[in-house]
Amino acid sequence: xxxxxxxxRYLITVTGKKLTVTCSQNMNHEYMSWYRQDPxxxxxxxxxxxxxxxxxxxxxxxxxxVSRKEKRNFPLILESPSPNQTSLYFCASSxxxxxxxxxxxxxxxxxxxxxx
Amino acid sequence: xxxxTQIPAxxxxxxxxxxxxxxxxxxxxxxxxxxxxxxxxxxxxxLLLIQSSQREQTSGRLNASLDKSSGRSTxxxxxxxxxxxxxxxxxxxxxxxxxTFGKGTKLSVIP
Numbered sequence: 001x002x003x004x005x006x007x008x009r010y011l012i013t014v015t016g017k018k019l020t021v022t023c024s025q026n027m028n029h030e031y032m033s034w035y036r037q038d039p040x041x042x043x044x045x046x047x048x049x050x051x052x053x054x055x056x057x058x059x060x061x062x063x064x065x066v067s068r069k070e071k072r073n074f075p076l077i078l079e080s081p082s083p084n085q086t087s088l089y090f091c092a093s094s095x096x097x098x099x100x101x102x103x104x105x106x107x108x109x110x111x112x113x114x115x116x
Numbered sequence: 117x118x119x120x121t122q123i124p125a126x127x128x129x130x131x132x133x134x135x136x137x138x139x140x141x142x143x144x145x146x147x148x149x150x151x152x153x154x155x156x157x158x159x160x161x162x163l164l165l166i167q168s169s170q171r172e173q174t175s176g177r178l179n180a181s182l183d184k185s186s187g188r189s190t191x192x193x194x195x196x197x198x199x200x201x202x203x204x205x206x207x208x209x210x211x212x213x214x215x216t217f218g219k220g221t222k223l224s225v226i227p
Binding site: 033035040041042043044045048058059090092102103104105106107108109110 | 147148150152157158159160161162165167205207209214215216217218219220
């Protein structure tokens, strides 16, 4: 079954405590991306990756890091979380052609993060 | 910078009615447009994907059209059902590998 798997699904943490949200896809997709969803602001792109070792900033990259060492995994790292990073986070993947996400975008179930 | 607008923000219709959801975008140099459905607290599910060379796509009771020149897409839902109640989002792929989402239309289908 085609899947994008995120972990953890729910997390409460404190300001400054480093955390990683993992994302894994089993479809051999080239393109992967992270989004945050906030009431009234919609979905905003944090980072995206066109392939292994190729990443770039989206609209709201401040306070986040990513890496793409393997094609299937695209973890999101919050080095020093702050309360304004409290949000619902989604990972997504798609087929890529010449780096462009040309196919259907598959989303994970989401990770709800609360930073106290 | 690409901007995507969905109007209305919320819509309530009686069961059985046909309805149209709208999506507009500012930069017509897109490579695709997708429509998604999101249930409360859940991830997004892709409904229809239209490549830039296409005018429309159909899946069951859903039909999506694309007019790049006017920067518009519509999602037509035929014979609406209570199970169609959800938030519908459109996303536009353009520029340097980025996808820009609208804020969605929250649809309620009343039995």
